[in-house]
Amino acid sequence: MPAPPAGTGERHPGRRRHDADSVLDVAVTVFIERGYDGTSMEHLSRASGLSKSSLYHHIASKEQLLRTALERAVGPLFDVLAEPQASTGRAIDRLEHVVRRTVAVLVERLPYVTLLLRVHGNTETERWALERRREFDRTVAALVVEAAADGDVRDDVDPAVVTRLLFGMINSLVEWYRPSGSPHVAPAATGHHGLGPKELGDAVVRIAFDGLRR
Amino acid sequence: MPAPPAGTGERHPGRRRHDADSVLDVAVTVFIERGYDGTSMEHLSRASGLSKSSLYHHIASKEQLLRTALERAVGPLFDVLAEPQASTGRAIDRLEHVVRRTVAVLVERLPYVTLLLRVHGNTETERWALERRREFDRTVAALVVEAAADGDVRDDVDPAVVTRLLFGMINSLVEWYRPSGSPHVAPAATGHHGLGPKELGDAVVRIAFDGLRR
Numbered sequence: 001m002p003a004p005p006a007g008t009g010e011r012h013p014g015r016r017r018h019d020a021d022s023v024l025d026v027a028v029t030v031f032i033e034r035g036y037d038g039t040s041m042e043h044l045s046r047a048s049g050l051s052k053s054s055l056y057h058h059i060a061s062k063e064q065l066l067r068t069a070l071e072r073a074v075g076p077l078f079d080v081l082a083e084p085q086a087s088t089g090r091a092i093d094r095l096e097h098v099v100r101r102t103v104a105v106l107v108e109r110l111p112y113v114t115l116l117l118r119v120h121g122n123t124e125t126e127r128w129a130l131e132r133r134r135e136f137d138r139t140v141a142a143l144v145v146e147a148a149a150d151g152d153v154r155d156d157v158d159p160a161v162v163t164r165l166l167f168g169m170i171n172s173l174v175e176w177y178r179p180s181g182s183p184h185v186a187p188a189a190t191g192h193h194g195l196g197p198k199e200l201g202d203a204v205v206r207i208a209f210d211g212l213r214r
Numbered sequence: 215m216p217a218p219p220a221g222t223g224e225r226h227p228g229r230r231r232h233d234a235d236s237v238l239d240v241a242v243t244v245f246i247e248r249g250y251d252g253t254s255m256e257h258l259s260r261a262s263g264l265s266k267s268s269l270y271h272h273i274a275s276k277e278q279l280l281r282t283a284l285e286r287a288v289g290p291l292f293d294v295l296a297e298p299q300a301s302t303g304r305a306i307d308r309l310e311h312v313v314r315r316t317v318a319v320l321v322e323r324l325p326y327v328t329l330l331l332r333v334h335g336n337t338e339t340e341r342w343a344l345e346r347r348r349e350f351d352r353t354v355a356a357l358v359v360e361a362a363a364d365g366d367v368r369d370d371v372d373p374a375v376v377t378r379l380l381f382g383m384i385n386s387l388v389e390w391y392r393p394s395g396s397p398h399v400a401p402a403a404t405g406h407h408g409l410g411p412k413e414l415g416d417a418v419v420r421i422a423f424d425g426l427r428r
Contacts, residue, residue, distance in 0.1 A: 038252065092427065144426075154428045157417045161409070164390050165383045165421045172382020195375070203371045207379045211425035212358075213306065214368045 020058045023048055027065045028111045036066055036115075037122060066115075067125045073112035074132045076105045081139055092152035095143045096209065099170065100201040106173050107197040114174040137167065166208055173200070234272045237262055241279045242325045250280055250329075251336060277339050284333070284343045287326035290319045292346070295353055306366035309357045310423060313384065314415040320387050321411040328388040351381065380422050387414070 026048040030039050041062060045052045059065050080086060085097040106113045116133065119126045141163040147153040153162065177200065195203065240262040244253050255276060259266045273279050294300060299311040320327045330347065333340045355377040361367040367376060391414065409417065 035249070152428055153426050154420065154424075157420055157426075158409075161414075161417050162421060162426050164386065165418065166426065168383045168386025168389070169379050170382075172378065172386065175382070176378050195372075200375075203375050204379065206368065206371055207376060207425070208421070209425045209427045210368075211421070211423045212367050212371075212376050212380065213423045214366055 023050070023055065023058045024065060024068055025111075027062075028069045028115055031066065031069070032111060032114055032118070035118070036062075036126070037120065063123055063125050066123075067128075069112050070116055070119070070125065070129045073105075073109050073116040074129065076109060077102065077113075077136055078132070080105060081136070090152065091143050091146035091150055095140070095147055096205055098140060098143065099166065099208065100205055102170060103173065103201040103204050104197040106170065107177065107179070107200060110174065110177070110179070117171055117174055137163065140167070169208055170204060173204075237264070237269065237272045238279060238282055239325075241273075241276075242283045242329055245280065245283070246325060246328055246332070249332070250276075250340070251334065277337055280329075280337075281339045281342075283326050283329055284339065287319075287323050287330040288343065288346045290323060291316065291327075291350055294319060295350070304366065305357050305360035305364055309354070309361055310419055312354060312357065313380065313422065314419055316384055317387065317415040317418050318411040320384065321391065321393070321414060324388065324391070324393075331385055331388055351377070354381070383422055384418060387418075 023044075027039075027044055030043055030047045034043060039062065041052055041055060044062070044065075045055055048055065050058075080098055080101040083097070083101065086094050086101075088094075116129055119129045119133075121127050121130050141160060144153060144159045144163045144166070148155060148159050148162075153159065177195075179194075237258075241253075241258055244257055244261045248257060253276065255266055255269060258276070258279075259269055262269065264272075294312055294315040297311070297315065300308050300315075302308075330343055333343045333347075335341050335344050355374060358367055358373045358377045358380070362369060362373045362376075367373065391409075393408075
């Protein structure tokens with residue numbers, strides 16, 4: 001990513017917006033690589049090719065960058081829960097919708113969701129993100145409980161454990177899924193997974209809901 | 215864990231063994247907390263209550279500690295693959311056996327497997343561990359392919375994706391599973407999971423093989 005000339009933001013508001021987005025993308029990459037705690041403004045300066053004072057022209061603080069990045073994961077995830085198909089109909093169908101759409105958000109917002117899943121809770125922003133994650137998990141867990149009460153979810157596994165395993169499956173995508181043509185390959189990758197969001201959502205729903213056994 | 219008096223190891227070989235194990239356990243806890251790269255001998259000294267020279271009395275290096283810890287995960291995992299039920303019979307049954315036993319190893323060796331799953335590949339030892347993980351994954355992936363060829367695994371999801379989702383589910387245990395009565399609770403934990411290794415293995419096999427839907 002080429003560094004824009006410092007200061008052009010003032011004269012071109014459109015460019016400034018663009019610059020802020022570029023800085024955010026660079027920051028997210030560095031946060032994922034080094035961990036948020038292990039990233040300094042110096043690292044962000046080096047990675048973005050901007051001096052620290054230019055960086056501060058675009059952003060208020062490292063934590064503000066994290067907040068903006070995490071909002072790009074948290075917002076769309078909660079939008080899923082607000083969709084009509086997530087709130088009307090049989091619980092098992094709502095659950096299936098939420099799983100399918102969560103996978104889609106995860107694929108579309110891969111770096112932001114990756115960051116969300118690695119947050120530790122050392123700062124105000126991280127604690128906010130953890131609380132949002134917990135709220136999301138609680139909503140899905142309640143759907144599993146409701147579907148189990150309807151007799152649509154197997155009753156020989158505790159719904160809390162079902163929810164954990166379901167999220168285990170979904171969240172693992174950030175470790176191994178890379179969009180077709182992406183140069184990034186997960187450390188333990190053994191193959192290519194050129195699936196789009198829809199195919200991936202179908203795969204997760206099939207395995208999680210009906211199992212791998214034929 | 216109380217710090218043993220420095221030097222007693224020389225006079226009591228049994229104690230020395232015990233001390234080395236204690237140092238290893240402390241080190242694994244610190245490695246998981248701070249990351250291996252983020253851990254110095256100073257951190258290990260503080261956490262163990264031993265001076266650096268006492269530490270070097272028990273261990274050769276930080277990397278040697280990591281190697282010993284990772285061997286405690288890798289060894290039992292490969293032992294599973296060598297069990298008769300993993301090499302004879304129908305592929306789907308061998309796969310089920312491997313999944314059930316992998317879950318058991320994961321529970322019994324929780325901190326060591328947690329460390330294994332977080333290894334980055336910056337040192338010789340980490341690269342060795344990553345290669346062992348890949349070999350384990352490849353063996354399981356081959357079982358899935360064989361079971362699919364037998365017509366026992368659904369054919370509407372790529373076996374490579376099935377394998378990934380299966381490991382996603384299994385590996386997530388290190389994030390949320392805590393043995394009954396354990397003081398450690400995962401950041402996003404919403405409940406208690408006092409399941410033993412057997413019950414947990416059953417739960418994973420049921421959800422992964424037959425799905426959560428009734």
